[in-house]
Amino acid sequence: MKKFGAVLLLSVLVLVLSSSFLESAMAGSSLCDSKCSARCSKASMQDRCLKYCGICCGMCHCVPSGTYGNKHECPCYGDLKNSKGKPKCP
Template sequence: MKFVLASLLVLALVLGQSLQTTMAGSSFCDSKCAVRCSKAGVQDRCLKYCGICCEACHCVPSGTYGHKDECPCYRDMKNSKGKPKCP
C-alpha cells in the first residue's frame, strides 16, 4: 500500500513539473508570436502557425516581418505544398 501511494506521489510530481515547463514554453511563444503577428491581416492564422513553429524551433524572428535568418529552423519549415510554414 505504501509503495502504491509513493508511486502516485512521484507520478504527480513529475506530471506537475512537466505541465509547468510546457506552460512556461507556451507563454514565451505566445508573447513572441503576438509581436510577430501584430500587423498580420489574418491574425488568428498567423498566431496558430507562429505558435506551431515556435514550439518546434524554440525561437521566433524579431519584428513583424522578415529577419528569418535569425532562426534557421523557423525559416526552413515548409508546409505540405513546399511553401514556408512560418509567418
C-alpha cells in the same frame, strides 16, 4: 502493505514530475504567445498568423524578431515547410 507503499510513492513521484512538466509547458506557451503577438502585429490575417506562429514556436522553441523576415535568427522556424513546400511559419 509494502506494495501499497511502493504504489503510493510511485504515484507521488508521477504527480510531482507531471506538475513540473506542465509548468514548463505553460511557461513556453506564454512565451510563444507574447513573441507571436509581436511577430503577427502587422499581419493582415492575424488569426492565421498567430495559429501558425504558435505551431512553429512550439516545435522550434523560438520566434524571429520583428514582424517579417529575420528567419536566420531561428533556423528551425525558417526551415519548416507546408505540404506544398512553401514556408509554414509567418
